[in-house]
Amino acid sequence: MVGGRRESLFGQLARRGFSAPAAAEEILHSGALGPGGPDNTLLDGLGATADPDLALHALVRVTENQPEPADRTLLLKTLTSSKPLRDRLLSVLGASEALGDHLAAHPDEWRVLVSFDTADLHPGLADFETALAGADDPDRLRLAYRRALLMIAARDLSGTSGFVETAAELADLATATLRAALRIAEAEAPEDAERCRLAVVAMGKCGGGELNYVSDVDVIFVGEAPEGADQEAEGPAMQAATRLAARLMRICSDTTAEGTIWPVDANLRPEGRNGPLVRSLASHVAYYHRWAKTWEFQALLKARPVAGDRALGEEYHAAVAPLVWEAAARENFVVDVQQMRRRVEESIPAAHAGRELKLGPGGLRDVEFAVQLLQLVHGRGDAELRSPTTLSALSALADRGYVGRVDAAQLDASYQFLRTVEHRIQLHRLRRTHLMPDTEDELRSIGRSLGFLKDPVAELNHAWRRHTAVVRRLHEKLFYRPLLESVAQLDAGEARLSLGAAEERLVALGYDDPTAALRHLKALASGVSRKASIQRTLLPVMLDRFADSADPDAGLLGFRKVSDALGNTPWYLRLLRDEGAAAENLARVVASGRFATDLLLRAPEAVSLLGGEEGLRPRGRQALEQEILAAVGRHPVAEEAVAAVRGVRRRELFRTAAADVIDAYAEPGLRPEAVDRVGEAVTDLNAAALAGALRTAARTHSGDELPTRFAIIGMGRFGGQELNYGSDADVMFVHEPREGVSDEEASRAAHAVANELRRLLQIPAPDPPLLIDADLRPEGKSGPLVRSLTGYEAYYRRWSRVWESQALLRAQPMAGDEGLGERFLALIDPVRYPEGGPGEDAEREIRRLKARMEAERLPRGADPTLHAKLGRGGLSDVEWTVQLLQLRHAHDRPELRTTRTRPALAAAQAAGLLDEDDAQTLDEAWLLASRVRNAVLLVRGRPGDTFPNATRELSGVARYLGYDPGHAGEMLEDYRRTTRRARAVVDRIFYES
Template structure:
């Protein structure tokens, strides 16, 4: 290749050309046609998005009118404008090919955007419109003049857009100018229509004075109404017609004339003529759509909206604006419809209907277009617009500040009002501008209506250069994919926000009540102390901070959610305290506002459970768990054990270590409580979780105590904690004590010294495990001799005692003995000892009789006085004690020969008894049901009240609260009570027959 040829191709490549042979040929031809040197022609070529297309367009126009091209290219700014405009738009090249004389305006074009008034004057002048709104002529030539003048103004806007250093920033202004140009075009076309439909227009139509007395308003909808129009887009309109006030023109005659005017106005814009149509005028958003009358009176419109309109029609009216025609009638239309727009969210299933409409839009996109749809696809323009409009319609009912037609203005208002977060608003606004810029550049290419991303590398490269968003095809595609992901994530979070439906259902006057009315409203929905509730509401909503603003939006909805719970007054108090503890923490209110159910869960939790609420006040960060079921599920034993062991390595003193251990226990107990109240955790998981937390706590406490109490010289001392009762059976509920035995071994330590150290360990265990916020009761009353016996014994002492003095109840107590902390070898040795006592070779008949006697005595002596025995969940008939004593009796009698009975679990032993034929399945089912229900009621009672109680309350409100925790429907106090009494009664009959029979 010759050096000059190589140099030329290198230059072309550097300037952005890709079709080198065509470019060389076109440059030579253009230079010859216009008499301008090649280097001068190429001086601004690098500014073109597609230099090849720009050059080809210039050559085509120059072949027809070389002088017009020469004039613009001889001007330095004219050259830059031409390269930018034709490089971005083959459609404008086609326009100048048809109308080369219009090139003369380009050197001075685009220095600023034309104003609304300038656009109306320019297009009105093009058709010779007079003061009465009639054009000079009603023939087709006037329409052609209008379209040429419109495209000349469109070029002014496009040049400004393409030459601006930050096109993303000016998208809003460009879109507004495009909408104003559309309005001006409609006004000019209406002027032609007026002339055309008069007798003087040769149409055989109406007298001029009748046309003059006919008022026709053209209402802009959608993007034209919001002043967010594209370069080429359908212009959605609604026509409103009426006779002028004070005239004798009948309404019917006025509608007839207005309808003819509307038809001719549309034809002037989108009819087939020598100059192509501008865009389609779409009147199908009118009442009844295509089947409805094209023009209606204002009164007829209002009657339709009052009686038959669907929710989507009010959403469409959100952007309604007088666009052309009679401005007074247009303003009257908007004034009459806007109150209906802002009350529409109270319609039944309004939010759901808007959500379904967005989904239907996406369902109708051809599958092959979905990944490329800038407007309608997931992560596209519609995702932003639908989310913003839904938020406006729901909150705009009570907050006039968010009532904006434009999307960007609405985003700013929603952010200022606290309805969406600052970060979300910033991302939405930035991405919306960017998507609209992409849409604009795509439509400029052919001056055609399109919303599809290019599917070729050349097309993507052209888009990258036209937008300035990237330097390559891959770069602009990456920007597009990032935007789609960001937009879709925020759209889903906002558009399907659970609080929206709740806000939409609020009474319209909820935010404007007097203090007395507010107290009455609170009392009516279930608050027992409305005056106190009002003070708490004032505390969380007063002030000018963003937090207070968001709280003002949340509180009306949350109050109704609180009112659906058992104790709304406490729920509100707890919410206030948690809010104050979290201060200005940004994630808290953002999560309540935006998450998929955190607000509903929080209100349900706080109004249902004082136990959880009081712990949440101390651990407010736990609110974050509400957004994720995994955070509400109990953590595994190994993970807790690992954390507990790490505590010992991080803290040098026992006090520091125990503070961390207590914090660990509180946190995990709260997690379990939250999961239980919200139905994430089952009863079986609950018992396992509470047992695991207690075991981990005791092991960590024992390690800390040993390190403090036992000198290195005595480190060989074996010490262990044996779980007893429900702890040993891994059957803990909320409020259960931890029954334990303490044991040590003296083999490597002098006996007296070992006993002294063991007593110190126990004393320190009991001291440091105390937690005034969440008590952990280490109950050693099941030790030999009960409270009278030594609190800790050596293994040998236990063996000697059980061999010589053990009584039946002590053997029975050992049935649920299980090692939980300390020396593994010592635990194994103790369990071997326990097995010999609890699983005797031959059951002692006297011991069996003694157990039955003790059980009868317990029922008469240990039941609290003035308590209905049938309501005692533990000691009452059919309660926990009945099932457990019966199972333990079977274990004492048969465990030596039935291995399945050698378990500390009540229900596992009951299953083994059924398998061994000791209990029939039907009886076992009744016993199991009673035991499970009693355990659930006991835990639910503690969760509700925050206090431990074995008695089913008689208060209907408390019963209802317990029922809600157990997932009964609201107001199920009687059903819950009947379920327990019936279940316990049936279990008691089985117990009496099997235990005493």
């Protein structure tokens, strides 16, 4: 029967949730909890805890550490007979290893849990002050604090208190602790206490009355001389106040045998760690008026005087509170808010991204940030919204119609769940953390503490994912759903934002013209149609992305235009609704600037490219040329054929620009691969378009076959595969008579085709033009438009000048007869890669030409430090330096024989012609200048070589280049610094100075 009894107890323990029932059985039979072993009442109590094994081990330690046998007997007897004690003590022991250690070290502390008076069920600040009143030294304060914390945890874990009450009690306990710590500091230095008035202002969750179990307590210290003191007393008063404040912080944060309380963090003070620990009231006010940033006013929303000189604390609060509610009217409010949000998102270590309760997507910070932003936007005119407590503020926002009631209720529930999980995690070892555990045992304990008993880990994870999904969804809806309801003309059953409140919110989110924005929203979302319903689902995501751009108004307008053009097309809204990437990508594109948006508005069906990575991947030249030549073949009329070529080019330019914009948001920075990808894609596209235009021109002149072979040679950035969106295509035309055709006939045909090609490309059209420039041909504009291969050979043999050798470094066949193109390259190789280099006279001529070009072509009034093409350290500086090295050494070093700048730079470095630092400096400057030119065209819709003057456009360029909102000035300084370093290399190598 003994074996049967042991087996029966083992089974009971397993059914009650013990993870190690055999070990627990051995402990229980050892007599550690009395000679007769525990009864079912105690077993049930242990089984109801978060971790029955932990609770049992802790209970044994507490029992064994009782000072007298009678105390041990009393504990076990009371535990069996008193359900309140059993619930409180065992729930604490099963959830908190740290509090179990505390009870084992102070074995008589269990007595405080025996009974709670009615008044003790929800104690307030006065109760905690009474509990800490006798703590007249730091260790006694730590012990009294831990005793009060034990009682809060017992109420929380046993279900007597909910999250709201627990968080408020923790904040009240922190307030009482700060007062006690200041009292001790003043008792230790009474002379300092007499010399100053010191007020302690709580910030953060303590100020908001919603503190965690383990958290830094954020404070600000305000000091003044005693009332009636003369001006000379101010200095000594601030010194005394600083000593008291520093001592208060040490009392709370020092660790002794009695443990620690929590760190006091004063870094929210003006100037943070760099500012004085204590400031006078006048100094605080002056700082907030002149220097404070938006985040500091957001922090002040929770400021609450809690300790020290009450009158001084109230004066401080009265002085700064009005400034909080003026924050939304600040010039850079939106920029600052966007930057704060982005900084939070980027601060999460990659290894923690999936475990963050606080900072992760759908985490606690999303709720707090959203509520605070809405408070700042609308609290200026509505004092009912000014609660420092997150859930109270959320309730007020719902009551006043700024947030939907259903949304607010869901957000409230999710926030309470996430904060409760955070509390359970922190309670385990009383450590400050916001990470979900990654071990099965810890997850199981947390799940059980929340009442998930069937499958605690799975149920906990499911609930966690569900609540973070709710927060992620509502974080966007919270701002935008009331806006949509205010214009949708639907009876939502809830209060709607007034017109003024709606415009106020749009202005705060970055819209310059809120009236127009509301008009667009009304056109998109009004009514009961399926189209309007889907738009109301999509718009929160779209509007959030527009607000994150440099020009939200342009983004919303572009989206409306695209939707007007495609709104009745069945696949359009389905694509945006069902393909998550499509809606976000479209928002990024239409808010990025004019170029991509204008392309899309001319061919709205190109939205289909935004559904995934495949649609954004550039197509190769071969595939493009095949499509274009097939399109030309279907259109016998030359003008129609070229229109078809333009249609393909328009779509592919949009594909390239859209991918570029989307990648720029996803991976900000210099991104060399992005510059190369754009250059190659635009070059391939223009080469394929020229092939189609050439086929059309040749067919117009001669039908199926010309009497002469014809090739188009790319020059400049076209030949270097480094075009930007708005670059002209520098070309030369070469022909070679077919057998039996006279030179005169071949020349007439070649000129006719070249002129027809140029005519077709110059036909006015709304699409971005493909302009060809043939001025790099021999003799420039004065020379014939087309030469035969033998004509080129004769010219280069007799008349070639050094600038032509330099220009030929980038010559590459782009369209037409491939064999002729290769023969042209063979002809020019000795010219562009001269044996022995160009010679001293030729190099002097190159330098003279460059100086003349900069003097004549740099626009009057242009800042040479910011001109991407001709300015200091810009494209011209880098390219001419690289090309001089090629002219000098490419004859002997074939690896330098490339038409592309960056590969030539790398080859020069590998050959020892440039050291690594110089090569990297030139490469960075070239990449940056190239990106600037691309950015300017994407934002403005037209080419430009310098930064725009308009604030919105400059901000758009900065966003494309990876700068946070409000940092356009930093972008300009970075550009100047990068190009200045490049110019120093150019001066040494190109100018040899």
